[in-house]
Amino acid sequence: MTLFLRIGKVALCSLALILLAFSGKVGASGAGAGQNDGSELSGPPQINATYQTRDPRICKALTTPPTQGQAAALIQCTMEHDRPTGLFLMQEVQVDVGVPRSYAGNVDRDLEEIDITAPIYPLSGSLKVYWCNPVGLGNPAGGNCQVSPTPVAVGKCWKTTFGDWKCNLLGPVPASRSGQPGPTAY
Numbered sequence: 001m002t003l004f005l006r007i008g009k010v011a012l013c014s015l016a017l018i019l020l021a022f023s024g025k026v027g028a029s030g031a032g033a034g035q036n037d038g039s040e041l042s043g044p045p046q047i048n049a050t051y052q053t054r055d056p057r058i059c060k061a062l063t064t065p066p067t068q069g070q071a072a073a074l075i076q077c078t079m080e081h082d083r084p085t086g087l088f089l090m091q092e093v094q095v096d097v098g099v100p101r102s103y104a105g106n107v108d109r110d111l112e113e114i115d116i117t118a119p120i121y122p123l124s125g126s127l128k129v130y131w132c133n134p135v136g137l138g139n140p141a142g143g144n145c146q147v148s149p150t151p152v153a154v155g156k157c158w159k160t161t162f163g164d165w166k167c168n169l170l171g172p173v174p175a176s177r178s179g180q181p182g183p184t185a186y
Helices: 002-023 068-079
Strands: 081-083 086-097 120-132 145-159 165-170 177-180
Touching: 068 086, 068 120, 068 145, 068 165, 086 165, 120 165
Parallel strands: none
Antiparallel strands: 081 086, 086 120, 120 145, 145 165, 145 177
8 A cells, every 4th residue: 555655656746847847947947937038138127216116127138039028028128218208118018929021111111220131020919008207296106107008019129230139019008097106027
């Protein structure tokens, strides 16, 4: 009887290890631990005291075509800005990367610093856009942002003439909510 219990425990442990291995979350060196999810492109978020939200994401240069996770991070790094009209941030960026195509002047000429000899990767996805005002009179902390869910968006990833990659993602905003807190994570 004890032999059968030991065999059962060994089988159960083996099954658990197999499931862990296929989940991609085995350890720090596995694919599920920051590899190709975009987290390797930037450091942790920095909090902006003026807006009481995170600062725009800043990525290090990526010199190879981006993976799906890297494209999501590059969208934030390319598009987020602190502007005179407020802080523009993007959250919950979900993106699918399409098959690369060649440069098409009529639709790609507005892409910043584009290398017209490199492939362009079409994107589709969704995100939430935040416009935040400085905390102060009429803009209480935790209620100084407008959130615009964007359930359907399209964009592109392109190589620049400096050899790094940028990405964008835009779409129609069906509704916005005011008086929302700003994001503090990526």
